Amino acid sequence: MKKPTIELLSPAGSFEALQAAINGGADAVYFGVEQLNMRAKSINSFMLEDIQQIAAICKANEVRTYLTLNTIMYDHDMQLLHAILKEVKKYAIDAVIASDFAVIEACNQLNIPLHISTQANISNLETVQFFARFSDVVVLARELTLKQVAHICNEIERRNIKGISGELMKVEVFVHGALCMAISGKCYLSLHAQNASANRGACTQNCRRPYTVTDTETNEKLLVDNEYIMSPKDLCMIDKLSEVVNSGVSVLKIEGRGKGPDYVYTVTQCYREALQALENSSYTAGKIEDWMKRLATVYNRGFWNGYYLGHQLGEWTAHPGSSATEKKIYVGKGSKYYPKIKVGEFAIESGSVKEGDTLMITGAAVGMAREKMVTLTVNGAQKAIAVKGDKITFPFGTKITQGDKLYKIVETANG
């Protein structure tokens, strides 16, 4: 079997994250606009007007663009759906990711390449064959084992199952990020508890909270070894990437359109390096350890290999929120950059920074960049520490733009 080139697909929930994905080495990015995507609730979702700029940025960087339109659709959504698809056509977005048949039908009519979303939880070959009539890529259910994934990939080739474009169907799988406690796209927990439909992108993440179980007859609290009884750890396959690649998949997807540029950059970069290492046969235990360490620095709930290895359900997180070994603390805003001497100027708006701190800068143009601060100039004079209200300058290798956000990186108790 000839080795397919693997595409690394990163999430872009904001212009910062988009640039971070590009800088991290993504081959393609996926993003949503308006309310018809699974991150509708997130505050800085892209708007219809942003499609043009996203397309331009990605084209300039030779990165493919996929637009997610994967909520359930209602009749009142059709006009917006068509308005979005019009922009998709106009700016040559590479494909739409969908699960609702209205979107599938509309894309087919408009000749827009289509990927079937994990929301359709495709779990067998016959379903792949069915969707081949409409699409070119299927995102398999996150609940399959690698064996099942490999079987589907092999059979696609053996039976020569071709997608709508005439090419062999491609299989995409998630390799990193949050997992659902339910089969993806079939969870009603949030809807029952808060009337907030996860399937319209309004998931309130009830599964991520701690719970106590009380016997209502005796009022006695039952002993459970972990209060987070429904919150699965995050998927991480970097230590099993050769198995994933050997299963025959074509696209590796990173979850996280709700995550920041630091997350997107770090995760994309680690997987890019791992793919390169696989290619030149230098995928070693030492490297894996290093990637795992770096991945642990950004938002995570602890890692496991998900359902791919056929483990029993039950790798539940033990903490509220993130188990990241580092956290970022917002300290100020960028005001200027002196490119000749490579110095950035910032206004400190909260907290303090001192020489030796590791700084992170995020913004639509830089994405995410981090460096250690070697020397610090405060209000024109060299000083060891700067506090709120100060104007600071320091050497920084990457060009920053006015309005960029400055964070300092500190280790957490998890480190």
Add this chain to the structure above:
Amino acid sequence: MAKIIHYRSKCIGCGVCFEMYPDQWRMSKKDGKATLVNAILKKDVFVLPVTNYIQQLTQELTRACPVKIIKVL
């Protein structure tokens, strides 16, 4: 006078408000979001003066909206 306030730009178009009070809400065919009938646009938000009775009724809706963008004052 009591008021209903709708932060329309954040609406995800789930249709709950329309299901509960079809006289007061419409689902816009244009952008798929809910529209509070007869409300006036004031600085990004839609405001509708209502009677105390309607205000009482709408309390339920403020809880039902999944993104909590309907408020009564």
